[in-house]
Amino acid sequence: MSEASRNGTEPPKDIAAMFKRTRDLSDRIGALEEQKLGDRLAELALVVQKLADKPESQSGGVWNWSGMTPGQQASAWEYLLAWMETILKGRFPSSYEEMLRAGCWHEHPDVVEELTSLCTTWLWSYQDKEAGPLRTAEWLDRWLPACVRHVKLILENCSPQHTPPLQRHDRAMTQVEALQQRIAALKAQAAQPGG
Known part of the structure; x- marks a missing residue:
């Protein structure tokens, strides 16, 4: 010490x-x-x-067309067609007309994927509970113009023999009628045993 x-x-x-x-x-x-x-x-x-x-997103997430059953495809087609007719055509008619001049757009899987993505991003931008003005602005400035460009590019090289009007009772079938026929066929396939 x-x-x-x-x-x-x-x-x-x-x-x-x-x-x-x-x-x-x-x-x-x-x-x-x-x-x-x-x-x-x-x-x-x-x-x-x-x-x-947080409840499940209203957008339904990503749609995987290749993994859908015929019944799921029919429901997805009905939803997509209704969205296109009410929202895309109703609220954005210039973009709708610019993209979908070719009546065969629904026969092009890549176009269907583009439109599906546009639909689901619209839901995310406008109807998700946490959506705000920036999502809407992004959809209008980014996703809608990109889809218009992509769809126009895909359809500009569509061959003339691919786009003849579908005939039904002496008149051309509209795009909507053609899709409704496709939906009915998918529903019939889903109703089959093993469908």
Whole structure:
């Protein structure tokens, strides 16, 4: 023991070491408190709760046409056709006309995929509960013009023999009627045993 320790002017080494460790811990706790981890943890808990409470997306997610049964395809065609006639044609007639001049668009799988994507991104942009003006602006500025470009490019090389009007009772069948016929055929296939 040193003379200062014996006289009581210097704390014992154990106490000095403990004091240093306590001061180091105090500094570390102060640094943690400055990070406001409690607030961050509360924010994270809210995000997790929001995700857990979130209902399934109205957009239905990604449509995989190749993995659908005939019944699912019929339902998807009905939905897509209704969306195209009410939303795309009704609200964006210039884009609709520019893209779909060729009456055979529904015979082109790549066009169907483009339009399906446009439909599901529209749902995400306009009808998702968390949608805001930026999603809408993105759909109008990015997804709609991209789809118009892609569909026009795909259909510009469609051969003339592929696009003759479908005949029914002395008149040309419209695109809608042709799709309705396709939907009916898919429903009939789905109703078959093993369909």
